[in-house]
Amino acid sequence: MPASSVSLTNVYKAFKGFKGEEILAVDDVSFRIEPGAFVTLLGPSGCGKTTSLRMIAGFENPTKGKIKIDEEDVTFIPPWKRDTAMVFQSYGLFPHMNVGDNVGYGLKMRKVTTSERHKKVSAILDLVGLSGFEERPPSSLSGGQQQRVALARALVVEPSVLLFDEPLSNLDVLLREQMRVEIRRIQQKTGITAIYVTHDRTEAMTLSDTVIVMNKGKIVQTGTPFDIYEEPNSIFVADFMGKMAYFPVKILAWEGKDAIVELYDKKLSVRVAKNVTPNDSQRYILACRPESMKMQENGKGVVPGVITTNVYLGNAIESYIKTEFGEVMVKSELPKEGLRPEGSPVSLSIREDKAVLLPLDPGIDGLSLNKANI
Amino acid sequence: MKVKWVKAILFCVLGIILIVWVFRTLETEFTNISIQRLKEAGLLLSQSVPSRSYGQWISSTREQYPDILPFISEGNAEFGEKVRPVISSKEDQAFFDWAQSLPFYAYGLESTYYEEVYFYPKRIEWKGHPVYISFTPIIPEEVGYVTGTLILLHDGSVIRNYGNLLKGFAITFIVLLSCILFVNAFSKDPILVYTILIIFLIVGIFIAFPLYQAFRLTVMKDGVFTLEVWRHVLSNRNYLQALWGSILLGVLTATVSTAIGFLFAFTLTRTNVRGKGFYATMATLPVISPPFSLTLSLILLFGSYGLITRRILGLTNVDIYGLDGLVIVQTMGMFPIAFMVLSGVLEAIDSTFEEAAMNLKATRWKVFSTVTLPLSFPGIASAWLLVFTNSIADFANPLILAGKYKVLSVEAYLEVTGMNHLDIGATLSVLLLIPTFLAFGLQRYWISKKSYTTVTGKPTGRILEVVSPNVKKVLVALMVAISGFLLSLYATIVAGCFVKNWGIDYTFTFDNVVEALQRGKDAIGDTTLLAAIATPIAGLLAMIVAMIIVRKRFPGKGLMQAMVITPYAVPGTLVGISFIIAFNKPPLLLVGTAAIIIINYVVRELPVGVESGIASLKQIDPSIEEAAQSLGADTATVFRTIVLPLIRPAFISSLSYTFVRSMTAVSAVIFLISAKWYHMTILIYNFSENLRFGLASVLATTLMVIVLTVFWVLRFLVGKSSSLQKNIIVR
């Protein structure tokens, strides 16, 4: 199948609100997606993910900016003339057609002969694991099967870009995990360029080559799932990707991409967030993932605290620890000597290679971050 | 983007130049040829000029050729003769006074002395008329030299009109060309843009324009603003009486109808009576009964020769014509409106409220008067207002049954067709609009605020008997009486077909059927044909408009929706009058054609179709259509392959609605019919006017059969009639 690049250049989209006010749904977004890549647009509700995707599909016109598919300017090309196909959250199956006709619709539009169409339809239904379902009406299928039909219907026209708008959010957890694997498998197999919109970070991390994190219409960080999780460039991304513990520190010195900071009279050498140039007038805070901290005997670590709650997860244990900076969570494997009981004093040590120094916006109290996080 | 602009403008300019050039050439060619012919005509005419007594020749020529005005100037200055205009009338004097001041006058005369015809190539104005002027030498055969000059004024209006026509065409072409160029260059979806433009054009020409013309006529006379007509109407006792008559009739009908509607709705939703299906049918059926049918049977039963009044009771001086008869037929025809509104409202009121009250040891009457009635009050008010507006706009019933009682709609009709007072007719029908708007405003700003949130969405399915058995018996008795009355009305109309001479001779005969079908076959054919043409147009247009309004964003959408819905609120009388006002002159000379009737059907039935299309489209997930688009279907294909099949029930019901309403139309169509295109309902009216009730009954029954057949077929096609009934609310 063909695969195309997609690029957005300084794209804006403003909507008229109900009271006539302007809503800037997409605010100066630029990115480029290489052919065959699986890219996720990730962000909280209302951040403009869907709007961006719909502009790529052609359902919305950008207020400003340029959209290119395969280096061709498609900004003002209608959806039906673009080589994209979209899979919708609500599936969007045609209720008055059976599965075969649903899947064959795009081929009909492309004037594919009937026999050829039947062949392609059954091949693609095979691929999504629904062979023999041609005659069934969509309403007789389960949610997962319906979404597979929607996927097949988009795939069969061999689009150069496949667009997904939260395709799995109507499915239950188990099915969602199954379909996630399925989608990734099919995308790898077909090598098609895919853009996937979701607000579920697990989905984004497991599916994509590249994650684009958006907030309030803007892109806040782009990177591999690893980058985004391990090296967030802001508190927003750090929080959005999972639990974080925050410690106010004193900065002693900058050392290239690292910084020497002081916490409880201990010196730590930690990384500075990506794309952040050290600047003495900026406030910073040290951020640690739960699995990058370790509980030690009292006095052996850096930050003293008391265990308040233990949550046993089977393969791991989450301990909530009350510190001077609020309650933080530490995730660890079950120690050999057994669980530390609630109420025991501990000392937290921090893996310096995993901790990251994040800029703190003015007006935000670093100590409030841990509380908000509970 | 810039390149696109430059390209579009360039092509546009080129196109305009080309169009202008072509039309200029056409106009010049035509003018030249015409002038040539005028010249020849002048020469020919000059040969018939006698050598003396010009006066008589001039007057006879003027009579003979109305488009040529001849004048004569005597003498040849070349020979040193004295040049003298021949003046034998005031017109001659006026002409020469005017002509001698023309700069080319002397030159024109002089040319003729050299035996040359001088034709001034430009069009000039003479007493407000466009004319060409020519100077032709008079060379009497017997003399052989120029003795004078024949000056001719040729009527230039044909050339002017042709020129204007060409200009009109040229402008249309230019507008079309620039539209096409710019839409194609700048729109992502040209088909959509053209569709929107065409809909605006249709709506503008056939809804906004005629209404505007009608309003204009009420406040303009000879091009100046004046309230003379309004003053005349509002100070005339007859018209005020009609206004009052309409309102009184509306109030009475609305009150009685609401009471009966409430009786049916309440009994059916709040008690366990048997035969609910039957009563519900009785309370909805009249909505689709054709016009005049109830009126006719009322006359047959209770008129001065009525079966009951004369034959059974032996009364001789009953008069069913007038207010009482009108209230009866309107109530029978319109209480279903109240029933539909009220049963919806009562169904939505959860009976747990009533249960709660019962538990508090309230008596049944207390529960009814303190819980059920107050909760359904907003519904009662809406039902009342809806019936009120329908009653006021009603035309068919009062037309036959009003007698000496005056109502506005009939008065407007009589002014227009009887007296040819279009302006007064328009004013009266505008007056008709005022109560409608008031009622609408009340509904919107007062009742909707008062409505309590009574919908729990969870029908309990249980029915609490809030009435005592005795009261229930009374309620059922009332329902039976009303249903029985209704059925007897329908039976009478059918019986009327087969009776020789109702009121006098009740012998069975087929004569009426034969004669009515004989005399009515053209009208039946016309009516069916026109309705059948209007139906698919209205149905498709309604669905297209619905899709555009629900799914697309474009400037002026609110305006489009408002304009499309307008004919729903406007009484048919006003629509009819505005159509004859607006379309009686070129270029939109439609009066007397089939087109005007078809357009009227389409425009009037569009709102209901659009509304039901909108309602069902709103139920449909837009991503279904977007999925189709992303798979390569353009807007037209999406409409054809996705939208239309999905809103099929709305589409089919709007088709049948249009068909039925067109077949049974009266109020607007009565102004638009012509000898060539007649309407069945008007024929029923004519028959009843001439007291040929047998013939009228046959046609009314035929209509009833047609209507019922359509609904039966529809039920078969759509499967369920519930969505339909909601749509069928008569005006």
Ligand SMILES: Nc1ncnc2c1ncn2[C@@H]1O[C@H](COP(=O)(O)OP(=O)(O)OP(=O)(O)O)[C@@H](O)[C@H]1O
């Ligand atoms: N058609 C519209 N008219 C007006 N505002 C809109 C429209 N579509 C989106 N918006 C607004 O634009 C903003 C971004 O919407 P968008 O649908 O792109 O968010 P999203 O990131 O997809 O959110 P979610 O995760 O909830 O789907 C929101 O504030 C939304 O209210």
Ligand SMILES: [Mg+2]
């Ligand atoms: Mg979204």
